[in-house]
Amino acid sequence: MSTVTVSVDSVDRGLYDINKWMESVLAKNLDDVVPSAIGSATQSATAVYQAALGNGNPNESRLMVLEHEIRTGDYLGEDRFPTLSEIVSVKIKYVVDGDDDERYQFWILKIPQKSQDERALVRVNDLDKREISFYTEILPTIKMWIESQYLDEKLEFKIPYCLYGKYNCELGEFPVEEAIDNLLDCEYLLALEDLRPKEFGKRHFSVGMSIPEVLAVIGEIGKIHATTWAMQEIQKDTFHWETLYHWRNAANMYYIKIEDGLVVLDDFLTNYDDPDALEIASRIRTKYTKKHLHNTLLSLLCPASKNSPNCLIHMDLWSENLLFRIKDEDRECKNIDEADVDVFIIDWQVVTIGRPTHDLAILILTSMSPGYRREHTASFLQYYYEVFKKTAQLFQLELPFGFDVIENEYRDSRLLAALLAIGSIQIVMLEKSTRIRLFEVLRELLDEDIL
Numbered sequence: 106m107s108t109v110t111v112s113v114d115s116v117d118r119g120l121y122d123i124n125k126w127m128e129s130v131l132a133k134n135l136d137d138v139v140p141s142a143i144g145s146a147t148q149s150a151t152a153v154y155q156a157a158l159g160n161g162n163p164n165e166s167r168l169m170v171l172e173h174e175i176r177t178g179d180y181l182g183e184d185r186f187p188t189l190s191e192i193v194s195v196k197i198k199y200v201v202d203g204d205d206d207e208r209y210q211f212w213i214l215k216i217p218q219k220s221q222d223e224r225a226l227v228r229v230n231d232l233d234k235r236e237i238s239f240y241t242e243i244l245p246t247i248k249m250w251i252e253s254q255y256l257d258e259k260l261e262f263k264i265p266y267c268l269y270g271k272y273n274c275e276l277g278e279f280p281v282e283e284a285i286d287n288l289l290d291c292e293y294l295l296a297l298e299d300l301r302p303k304e305f306g307k308r309h310f311s312v313g314m315s316i317p318e319v320l321a322v323i324g325e326i327g328k329i330h331a332t333t334w335a336m337q338e339i340q341k342d343t344f345h346w347e348t349l350y351h352w353r354n355a356a357n358m359y360y361i362k363i364e365d366g367l368v369v370l371d372d373f374l375t376n377y378d379d380p381d382a383l384e385i386a387s388r389i390r391t392k393y394t395k396k397h398l399h400n401t402l403l404s405l406l407c408p409a410s411k412n413s414p415n416c417l418i419h420m421d422l423w424s425e426n427l428l429f430r431i432k433d434e435d436r437e438c439k440n441i442d443e444a445d446v447d448v449f450i451i452d453w454q455v456v457t458i459g460r461p462t463h464d465l466a467i468l469i470l471t472s473m474s475p476g477y478r479r480e481h482t483a484s485f486l487q488y489y490y491e492v493f494k495k496t497a498q499l500f501q502l503e504l505p506f507g508f509d510v511i512e513n514e515y516r517d518s519r520l521l522a523a524l525l526a527i528g529s530i531q532i533v534m535l536e537k538s539t540r541i542r543l544f545e546v547l548r549e550l551l552d553e554d555i556l
Contacts, residue, residue, distance in 0.1 A: 128168050
């Protein structure tokens with residue numbers, strides 16, 4: 106990890122441009138970010154906001170960035186898994202003319218990785234463009250629709266606030282070599298609220314999520330699922346955002362990753378100390394030929410039938426894409442695994458339209474210990490159905506499907522979640538606990554004749 110601190114007294118042209126960019130972004134978002142930061146009793150948030158914007162003239166903005174500090178490396182720790190985008194942490198100190206208080210903002214910037222292979226993977230699959238579109242087009246449109254239904258005070262999504270997003274480079278154009286040194290010119294740049302100062306953090310994948318954490322995630326993703334389902338029902342139309350991951354393209358990408366992962370999995374199962382391991386290896390080796398694997402992915406990823414819901418789904422809903430914080434009322438709880446938590450959902454690079462049970466299966470199968478998962482899955486699904494139903498009722502809609510539909514769809518989604526875990530086998534192999542977790546999932550799917 107490296108740190109660069111820049112003050113306005115000694116900046117070169119490039120850093121001067123970054124300061125001006127930060128001032129512009131701050132000014133445009135000040136009505137959202139300033140009220141929580143204001144500590145002065147002499148001026149209202151509105152007065153500070155107007156001053157920052159030059160009283161309505163953006164060319165006369167009187168907001169000034171005094172200093173910014175950029176930290177490269179994973180912003181939540183060096184022991185985290187590698188990401189497809191480089192994560193940059195930014196601390197900004199600024200003032201607004203007419204107010205003596207120095208203020209601070211904390212941002213996360215997502216920029217291209219140094220690795221050309223990673224950058225090529227991101228660009229070919231539009232992962233960067235899709236996430237920027239989600240934050241700057243898709244999510245704002247959904248929020249505007251919620252407001253049009255007069256439900257904006259009852260529905261709030263726990264997704265980080267987006268300050269800025271821009272995609273600069275189409276496929277085939279020559280990318281900037283060092284993104285960190287050319288922030289304003291690199292292929293893409295996404296600036297999000299940094300939630301660490303608000304005490305949010307990740308649960309490490311190897312530990313496994315607690316029951317309150319899983320319930321918190323189900324509550325949040327359930328609201329998103331139900332709202333986007335209701336939006337299509339009321340508008341009598343499906344979503345047409347071009348950047349959403351088309352299920353056929355997603356199947357092609359997953360196929361390549363899973364095919365590579367099957368080689369590693371076969372070696373792991375062949376040497377695993379359990380009498381069922383060789384039978385699992387034989388079943389997978391025999392059944393999942395190239396053609397069958399691809400057809401299986403297509404059948405699982407295609408939208409559900411008319412009798413089942415389709416909605417906006419995350420498709421990468423595991424512990425590394427979730428930020429948790431213990432609720433204030435449970436701060437003194439002696440057992441942290443029993444404390445109620447708040448959660449924010451991050452990393453929307455593979456967002457698409459599909460079956461909501463895919464998110465549930467990925468969450469439950471990949472992020473929970475086998476014992477917790479077996480004991481609580483039924484109650485998790487029931488809780489999810491209640492969240493979905495209550496959210497739909499806010500829009501005066503009754504569900505045309507019963508709980509049995511969710512149960513049946515979840516059965517297929519478990520197979521998809523297991524296959525996606527195989528596609529990320531290198532991560533699974535890092536820890537003993539996660540190797541056991543995958544093996545137990547595969548054994549259960551074999552016993553139920555799903556595998």
